[in-house]
Amino acid sequence: MSRQILVTSALPYANGPIHIGHLVEYIQTDIWVRFQQLRGNQCIYICADDTHGTAIMIRARKEGRSEEELIEAMSHQHQRDFHRFGINFDHYGSTNSEANRKICGEFWDALRKADLITERSIEQLYDPDAETFLADRFVRGTCPKCGRTDQAGDNCTCGHTYNPTDLIDPTSTLSGATPVLREAAHLFVQLDKLHDWLVDWVNTSDALQSEVANYLKGHFLAERLRDWDISRPAPYFGFEIPDSPGNYWYVWFDAPIGYIASTQQWCDGHGERLDHWWKNEDCEVHHFIGKDITYFHTLFWPGMLKTAGYSLPTKVHIHGFLNVDGKKMSKRDGTLISADTYLKYANPSYLRYFYATKLTPRVEDLDLGVEEFAEKVNSDLVGKVVNLASRVGKFAHGTGLSENYPDDGGLFEAAADAGDEIAKAYEACDYSRAMRRIMELADAANPFVEHAKPWEMKKDPARQDELRDVCTVALNLFRQLAIYLAPVLPDLTTQCSELLGEEIVSWDQSRTPLLGTPVAKFKRMLDRLQTEELQKMIEESKELAAEDADANAGPTFNDSDQPLKDEPLADEITIDDFAKVDLRVARVIKAEHVPDANKLLKLTLGLGGDEQRQVFAGIKAAYEPEALVGRLVVMVANLKPRKMRFGLSEGMVTAAGPGNADVFILGVDDGALPGQRVH
RNA sequence: GGGGCUGUAGCUCAGUUGGUUAGAGCUGGGGACUCAUAAUCCCUAGGUCGCGGGUUCAAGUCCUGCCAGCCCUACCA
Numbered sequence: 179m180s181r182q183i184l185v186t187s188a189l190p191y192a193n194g195p196i197h198i199g200h201l202v203e204y205i206q207t208d209i210w211v212r213f214q215q216l217r218g219n220q221c222i223y224i225c226a227d228d229t230h231g232t233a234i235m236i237r238a239r240k241e242g243r244s245e246e247e248l249i250e251a252m253s254h255q256h257q258r259d260f261h262r263f264g265i266n267f268d269h270y271g272s273t274n275s276e277a278n279r280k281i282c283g284e285f286w287d288a289l290r291k292a293d294l295i296t297e298r299s300i301e302q303l304y305d306p307d308a309e310t311f312l313a314d315r316f317v318r319g320t321c322p323k324c325g326r327t328d329q330a331g332d333n334c335t336c337g338h339t340y341n342p343t344d345l346i347d348p349t350s351t352l353s354g355a356t357p358v359l360r361e362a363a364h365l366f367v368q369l370d371k372l373h374d375w376l377v378d379w380v381n382t383s384d385a386l387q388s389e390v391a392n393y394l395k396g397h398f399l400a401e402r403l404r405d406w407d408i409s410r411p412a413p414y415f416g417f418e419i420p421d422s423p424g425n426y427w428y429v430w431f432d433a434p435i436g437y438i439a440s441t442q443q444w445c446d447g448h449g450e451r452l453d454h455w456w457k458n459e460d461c462e463v464h465h466f467i468g469k470d471i472t473y474f475h476t477l478f479w480p481g482m483l484k485t486a487g488y489s490l491p492t493k494v495h496i497h498g499f500l501n502v503d504g505k506k507m508s509k510r511d512g513t514l515i516s517a518d519t520y521l522k523y524a525n526p527s528y529l530r531y532f533y534a535t536k537l538t539p540r541v542e543d544l545d546l547g548v549e550e551f552a553e554k555v556n557s558d559l560v561g562k563v564v565n566l567a568s569r570v571g572k573f574a575h576g577t578g579l580s581e582n583y584p585d586d587g588g589l590f591e592a593a594a595d596a597g598d599e600i601a602k603a604y605e606a607c608d609y610s611r612a613m614r615r616i617m618e619l620a621d622a623a624n625p626f627v628e629h630a631k632p633w634e635m636k637k638d639p640a641r642q643d644e645l646r647d648v649c650t651v652a653l654n655l656f657r658q659l660a661i662y663l664a665p666v667l668p669d670l671t672t673q674c675s676e677l678l679g680e681e682i683v684s685w686d687q688s689r690t691p692l693l694g695t696p697v698a699k700f701k702r703m704l705d706r707l708q709t710e711e712l713q714k715m716i717e718e719s720k721e722l723a724a725e726d727a728d729a730n731a732g733p734t735f736n737d738s739d740q741p742l743k744d745e746p747l748a749d750e751i752t753i754d755d756f757a758k759v760d761l762r763v764a765r766v767i768k769a770e771h772v773p774d775a776n777k778l779l780k781l782t783l784g785l786g787g788d789e790q791r792q793v794f795a796g797i798k799a800a801y802e803p804e805a806l807v808g809r810l811v812v813m814v815a816n817l818k819p820r821k822m823r824f825g826l827s828e829g830m831v832t833a834a835g836p837g838n839a840d841v842f843i844l845g846v847d848d849g850a851l852p853g854q855r856v857h
Numbered sequence: 858g859g860g861g862c863u864g865u866a867g868c869u870c871a872g873u874u875g876g877u878u879a880g881a882g883c884u885g886g887g888g889a890c891u892c893a894u895a896a897u898c899c900c901u902a903g904g905u906c907g908c909g910g911g912u913u914c915a916a917g918u919c920c921u922g923c924c925a926g927c928c929c930u931a932c933c934a
Contacts, residue, residue, distance in 0.1 A: 314932095344932095393861055397934055404931070473931060498862095498928080535869085542862075543927070550869065553883060561896055569893035614871075617882070624897060633892040706894055 183221040189228035192252040207466040212665040226271035226440040230416035231429035259517035271440030278439035288486040303357035305350040319345030366405035462492040498543035512720030523715040534609040562620035566656040571700025574649035578696040584647035623655040661688040760816035761856035769803035786853035791828040800841040
């Protein structure tokens, strides 16, 4: 019984190129789709570019072209990259389509009718120069809690989160202007009205991986769901809300609806009805997404679908992120490798196979170790699989395959039997397991050839039939591997087809051996992967990142390395060591010259209240006493008092610089109070 | 602070509902072969299953405490 299946991957944002991190998802999805098709199911793969939002608007402005031009160019680039990695969409659309606008309107009406929309006014930072409201990431400023400067709009490296409106000295990254608070009406979806239904859905549907269901239950569903801010005031690149002029749907509203709109476009081109795919109990809907967008796809999206009367996802397949050599991908390390760069140095099949060996049904990050990558590709694909065809191909060319399947000690049958288990693993997205099983089969196949010694038969004219039998076995075992690997390695499957003159279209071909047909001249199928190529790939990515950084050149810093050379970094200490030093903010209450002293000033520091310390500081050459009075400084407050020629010094004022006139007292940002400890 | 996940040979991982001497691939060491892309084949080495308790005739497998790592945290779960 053939299944009807609709599959989507998350829509890539039209703001940058595809990189190997994105490809985890598209490869994962593509493998699943190809598997379903090979099994004889009707399965279509739908995707689109996600094109709306402030980021696109800003980028288009910067590049001096329209948003439409930008997203058009980006879409071409994305599709080209996907195509070159063998990712085979049935339709690749755009969220900036009339189909999407129309269906967004339909969802909107349904939400209104269900009384889920509410309106209230919120204050947001507005850039008066760029004339736009500022999303969090377009604002930088000083952290209100720790005082670090140049922090992001919603959180600081110190770990605190806050509103961009809480930032001290906020700056717009678009224009450098100081944003102002401005009020605007926003529309909200009151998701909590669907709370009970969502709890029920999470508990009873099989759509979610267990850890995801746990996460949702423990995390969001345990309390009231917050309203979701779904609109943005003009200017905004997106769809204007029909019954709320001047307001636009937030990009996250129209992006998932893009799945449906893109399906609509596919239907239009194939004489199909949308309802047959999206409002049909017999049609499965599978979403593949990354863990970062879990919330949208497992709570909001089902809520919206339910409200608008569309099918709920049969399954939301959530994967983790890609690390490279155990670390997050980073431009600086050259590990954020674009699809384009990758293709200059390596075969896409390598990556497809490697990801397959790493992917499981769990929401786990996967690691691409450069060494491991090359080892797996070389020893599994080249050494085991391709080698099987390569070592007998020459013998079989000309003689073709035997008429009857020879005795192979049960190898073919065992491999045929393994098909169900491998299929089950694919179905469950447990590609890692599938690859392991397939490689076990390859491991069993090579010794067969080894023990049969076809190269000896070749030399003996009386043993030509035997030779043909050995080749028939080896090539049929290879063919089984090619079929099982077809979802992962479509190119290899094509090569197998060409070698044996038989198109591979069905999983079940693995059950019956191919017999009595000619064998084409063997052509090399896959080269070994050299780690040097991977190193070059990383080097090039580094260079590209550097160029990119230059192009975006904000302020450039060109600090000398002399200070570090003069005074190298000290030995590492623990936090406990550091905690022994009690640094305090202090106010300079009095500052006076010391008669007879060459370098010293006598300072009276206040730690708040009546608490005062007398400190002698060697800063006479650098500071006038009058200029210091009233200032806040940082002092070492628990330093053992020391008797000096001119009196007792009860602490130390912190300062940088080599000495004499080049001394710079540490200050603190506004807001600090005398007596506060420095952590 | 809270939550989710993980911790098995040098590396990447399997270990089904608890049941005989804990497995595979890669790497390492030794040997063979030459058909094959310095491929392949045979043999071999190597593990206190993170740590401590507990349940059981029996625990890598269940319970509990601790430790470590990774990830998440939509205006603080």
